Amino acid sequence: MEYITITKENIEQEHICCALSKNNDIQVSSKKKWMKECLDDGLVFIKSKERGKCFIEYIPAQNAWIPIIAKDYMYINCLWVSGSLKGHGYANDLLDACIRDSQAKGMKGICILSSAKKKPFLADPKFLKYKGFSISDESDNGISLWHLSFEETALPIFKACAKHPHINEKGYVLYYTNQCPFNGKYVPLLVECANKHNIDFKTVKLTSKKEAQNAPTPITNYALFYNGNYLTNEQMNEKKFLKLINQ
Template identity: 70%
Template sequence: MEYIRVTKDNLEKEHICCAISNNKDVQVSSKKAWLADRFDEGLVFLKSVERGKCFIEYIPAENAWIPIEADGYMYIDCLWVSGSFKGHGYATDLLNACIEDSKEKGKKGLCILCATKKKPFLADPKFLKYKGFIVGDEADNGIQLWYLPFEDGADIPSFRECAKHPQIDEGGYVLYYTSQCPFNAKYVPILEQAAEEKGILFRAIHIENRDEAQNAPTPITNYALFHDGEYVTNEQMSDKKFLKLVNG
C-alpha cells in the first residue's frame, strides 16, 4: 500500500477518507477547513492513496483538542482502517509511520483515547494492547487515555480535572462537538431540527477553538452527548437514532 500525506498544498484535491468524495459537500468542506487551521500546529494526516477509510491523524498533544496533560507526547486524533482495507496490516503501517515521525520529532511517546471495550469512533483496545499501549488515565464514564512511551520513566499522560468526571449542570440534552469530525456538519443540524419539531429540550455547543476543547467537561470533545447533566454517548447520531434514544 502506498500512502500520501495531506498538506495545505494538496488538501483541496485530496480525498479525506472518512467523508464522501464531493468537495462541495458540507461535511467535506467543514473537515478540510478544520484541518487547514491545524497544519501549522503540527497536525499530520497520512492516508492511503486509494479512496477509503484508511488513515491516521495526529498532532502534538499540547495542541490536541481534548483536555489532557501530555506535554511532549504526540496525540492520535484518529486511526481508522475499515472495510476492505482491514486485515492487511495497514493499521500497523500507519501506526509505525506515526511512531517513526514522533521519535524523529523528539516526542516522549504517543497517546490516544480508548475504552476497556470497543466503542464507536474510538480505537480498538485489543489492537492498542498488542502494540504495547497501556492505560494512563480513566474518566468516570469509562473513557480511557492510553499511551505508548518511547523510553522508561516517561511521564504518564492524564486527563485534566475538568474531564475526569464528565457531568454538567444543565437539563435536557446537551451536545458538545467540534468540526474535527466531518459528520457533525451534516447531522448536528438534523438533530437540532428533530428536537425542535418534537419539543425536546436540546442544545448543541460547538467547540470552536483549542482552549475551549482543552477545558471541556468531557474527555471526548468531537462528539459528547449529555442528558440532564449525565454523559450518554460519543456515538454520532441520525435523527432516528436520537429519537429512539429519547423515547427509550
Template identity: 55%
Template sequence: MNIITITKDNLEEEHICCAISDNNDCQVMSKKAWMAERFADGLVFKKGDVRGKVFIEYIPAEKAWCPINAEGYMFINCLWVSGKYKGQGISNELLNECIDDSKRKGKKGLAVLSSKSKMTFLSDPKYLKYKGFLLADTALPYYELMYLPFEENIEKPCFKSCAKDAKIDEQGFVLFYSNQCPFTEKYVSLIVETAESKGIAFRVVKYQTTEQAQNAPAPFTTYSLFYNGEFVTNEILSDKKFAKLLANL
C-alpha cells in the same frame, strides 16, 4: 500501497478518506476547514493512496482537541482502516509512520483516546494493547487514555479534572461537538430539528478553539451528548437514532 501526507498545498485536491466521496459535500468542507487551521499546530494526516478509509491523523498533545495533560507526547486523533483494506497490515504501517515521525520530532511517546471495550469512533483498546500501549488514566463512564512511551520512567499523560466525571451543571440536552469529524455538522443539525419539532430543550456548544476543547467536560470533543447533567453518548446520532433515544429516556 503508498502513503500520502496531506498538507495545506494538496488538501483541496485529496480525498480525506471518510465515507463521503464528494469533496464539495458540506461535511467534507467543514472537516477540511478544521484541518487547514490545525496544520500550523503540527497536525499530520497520512492516508493510503486509495479511495477508502485508510488514514491516521495526529497532532502534538499540547495542541490536541482533548482535555489531557500530555506534555511532550504526540496525540493520535484517529487511526482508521476499514472495508477491504483490513487485515493487510496497513494499520501497523500507518502507526509505524506516526511512531517514526514522532521520534524524529523528539516526542516522549504517543497518547490516544480509547475505551474499556471497543466503541464507535474510539480507538480499539485490543489493538492498542497488542501494539504495546499502556493504560495511563481513566474517565467516566468508559474512557481510557492509552500511551506508548518511547523511553523508560517518563511521566504518564492524564485527563484533566474537568473531563473526569462525565457531568455538567445544566438541565435538558446539551451537545458539545467540533468539526474534527466530518459527520458531525450534518447530523447535529438533524437532531436539533428533531428536538425543536418536539418542543424539547436542546442546546448546542460547538468548539471553535483548541482552548475550548482542552477544557471540555468529556474527553471526546468531536461529539458528547449530555441530558440533565449526565453524559449520554459519544456516538454521532442520526435523527432516527436520536428519536429512539428520546423514546427510551
C-alpha cells in the same frame, strides 16, 4: 499500499477518507477548514492512496483539541481502517509511521483515547494492547487514555474536567467540533429533529483549541449529555436519536 500525507498544498485535491469526496459538501468543507487551521499546530494526516477509510490523524498533545496533560507526547485523533481495506496490516503501517515521525520530532510517546471494551468511534483496545499500549488514566464515564511511551517520563492524564465529565444543565446538550466531518451533516439534523418533537436540546460548538482543552468531556468531537450526565460519543441520525430518547 501507497500513502499520502495531507498538506496545505494538496488538501483541496485529496479526499479525506470518510467516504466523502466533494469539497462543496458541508461535511468535507468543515473538516478541511478545521484541518487547515490545525496544520500550523503540527497536525499530520496520512491516508491510503486508494480511496477508502484508511488513515491516521495525529498532533502534538499540547495542541490537541482534548482536555489532557501529556507533555512531549503525540496525540492520535483518529486511526481508522475499515471496509475492504481492513485486515491487510494497514493499521500497523499507519501507526508505525506515527511512531517513527513522533520519535524523529523528539516526542517521548504517543497517546490515544479508547475504553476497556470497544466503543463506537474509539480505537480498538485489543489492537492497542497488541501494539504495546497501556492505560494511563480513565474518566468516570469509562473513557480511557492509553499511552505508548518511548522513554521514562510523566504519563498522560486527563484534566479534571475530563476525568469527571458533568455539566450543570438540564435536557440534552451536545458538545462537538468540526474535527469529525459527519457533524457538518448530522448535528443540524438533530437540531431539526429536536425542534420538530419539542425536545429540550442544545448544541455547544467548540471552535478553538482552548475551548476544547477545557471542555467537560474526555471526547470533544462529539459528546452528548442528558441532565448533566454524559451519554454517548456516537454520532446519530434522527432515528437513532429518537430511539435513545425513548429508552
